[in-house]
Amino acid sequence: MSEGIIQADQPPELTGESPDLFSKFDDFIAMRQSVLDTGIEDPFNLVMEKVLSPTRAICNGRETILLGTYNYMGMTFDPDVIEAGKQALTDFGSGTTGSRVLNGTYQGHRECEDALREFYAMDHAMVFSTGYQANLGIISTIAGKGDYVVLDIDSHASIWDGCALGNAEVVPFKHNDVAALEKRLKRIPAGAGKLVVLEGVYSMLGDVAPLKEMVRICKENGAMVLVDEAHSMGFIGEHGRGVCEDQGVIDDVDFIIGTFSKSVGTVGGFCVSNHPKFEIMRLVCRPYVFTASLPPSVVATAATSIRKLMHGSNKRAHLWENSRNLHAGLRELGFSLGTPEAQSAIIAVIMPDLEKGATMWEALLKEGLYVNLARPPATPANMTLLRCSLCAEHSEEEVATILQIFERAGKAVGII
Ligand SMILES: Cc1ncc(COP(=O)(O)O)c(C=O)c1O
Numbered sequence: 001m002s003e004g005i006i007q008a009d010q011p012p013e014l015t016g017e018s019p020d021l022f023s024k025f026d027d028f029i030a031m032r033q034s035v036l037d038t039g040i041e042d043p044f045n046l047v048m049e050k051v052l053s054p055t056r057a058i059c060n061g062r063e064t065i066l067l068g069t070y071n072y073m074g075m076t077f078d079p080d081v082i083e084a085g086k087q088a089l090t091d092f093g094s095g096t097t098g099s100r101v102l103n104g105t106y107q108g109h110r111e112c113e114d115a116l117r118e119f120y121a122m123d124h125a126m127v128f129s130t131g132y133q134a135n136l137g138i139i140s141t142i143a144g145k146g147d148y149v150v151l152d153i154d155s156h157a158s159i160w161d162g163c164a165l166g167n168a169e170v171v172p173f174k175h176n177d178v179a180a181l182e183k184r185l186k187r188i189p190a191g192a193g194k195l196v197v198l199e200g201v202y203s204m205l206g207d208v209a210p211l212k213e214m215v216r217i218c219k220e221n222g223a224m225v226l227v228d229e230a231h232s233m234g235f236i237g238e239h240g241r242g243v244c245e246d247q248g249v250i251d252d253v254d255f256i257i258g259t260f261s262k263s264v265g266t267v268g269g270f271c272v273s274n275h276p277k278f279e280i281m282r283l284v285c286r287p288y289v290f291t292a293s294l295p296p297s298v299v300a301t302a303a304t305s306i307r308k309l310m311h312g313s314n315k316r317a318h319l320w321e322n323s324r325n326l327h328a329g330l331r332e333l334g335f336s337l338g339t340p341e342a343q344s345a346i347i348a349v350i351m352p353d354l355e356k357g358a359t360m361w362e363a364l365l366k367e368g369l370y371v372n373l374a375r376p377p378a379t380p381a382n383m384t385l386l387r388c389s390l391c392a393e394h395s396e397e398e399v400a401t402i403l404q405i406f407e408r409a410g411k412a413v414g415i416i
Contacts, residue, residue, distance in 0.1 A: 074393030075265030088300035104293030131259025131269030137287035140166035147193035200243030205338030206346030234263025357384035
């Protein structure tokens with residue numbers, strides 16, 4: 001018998017019953033059960049039975065306004081986008097069955113990267129299978145042993161996981177705190193490689209990073225900068241390039257990470273850069289090399305959508321109107337909000353606790369409105385949030401209806 005296999009005549013401590021590997025989740029299971037025991041519908045198990053448009057779906061047999069999809073620019077039902085996907089499905093088949101570095105690079109992947117280079121006016125673009133993998137891959141590959149990654153404490157899980165996959169030292173700083181970032185950077189030993197990872201919009205509260213000051217401090221301290229623009233691409237900035245564009249620092253950042261799963265309206269992730277050696281990433285970045293590439297229909301829809309977003313200024317203006325109207329209306333009703341004014345297309349409504357949050361979530365759904373319930377540990381400061389994400393396809397009347405639903409549900413649950 002091979003070494004390491006436990007045999008019957010071995011001492012009891014070796015043959016004794018192993019702990020259930022799931023026991024580490026017991027507290028979490030109990031918390032979830034306590035919410036379900038109140039009779040509330042499971043907020044993390046909603047099924048969209050039919051999707052009618054970027055802003056409407058049938059949920060529990062009822063037409064529902066969607067206010068929690070991150071479909072900011074409403075591209076999922078754009079006729080040109082859909083047609084491009086259908087054509088690619090017919091011409092190239094349903095999937096590539098391979099990695100980008102073997103049989104998985106089709107004409108469509110190149111066209112999608114061309115569209116991204118044009119969209120950002122940058123030299124290099126690399127498409128990943130998801131935004132999660134883009135962060136995982138780029139962060140873990142460029143920051144190696146002896147290097148330092150300095151990141152905002154409220155960074156997205158994919159950024160933390162990119163740090164965990166790599167071998168660099170990880171140094172978090174207080175959320176959006178310019179002085180804390182500077183202090184951390186100054187403490188890094190001289191001569192060490194430094195990567196600062198920031199987000200344009202933080203998705204829990206919908207607040208924007210002070211990138212202008214932060215990028216200046218990074219440059220003064222010799223750090224490379226990566227900005228995740230997942231929640232700002234397509235919407236923020238004159239050309240929709242994100243908060244980096246809006247705050248005038250796009251030429252100073254080294255890498256922009258983004259996703260196709262929000263404004264672009266499909267699935268996938270990317271990194272754009274002007275670094276002259278960037279193309280080597282295609283051979284050394286494991287989450288790019290060791291996974292199958294996106295299906296041809298997906299990259300065709302993404303490329304078409306990105307090209308249309310370049311000309312989306314009217315939609316961007318309408319989305320800002322929606323966001324400001326919803327923020328002002330909710331504040332007037334007496335709800336406590338995550339930001340003092342609308343800073344992005346995410347408006348976070350702060351709930352007193354998880355039970356009230358889940359009750360309010362269900363009350364909204366019963367009235368025909370879907371929002372996201374967010375709870376610790378995903379949220380900062382242990383907050384329970386109802387996160388609303390607006391879409392450029394929401395009409396003014398829909399925003400008014402949303403506010404009426406919030407008012408009725410908020411009064412019924414006793415939050416306002
Ligand atoms: C800031 C941020 N980065 C990355 C991602 C991952 O994107 P994807 O859905 O493409 O994996 C998300 C998704 O929610 C995100 O919010």
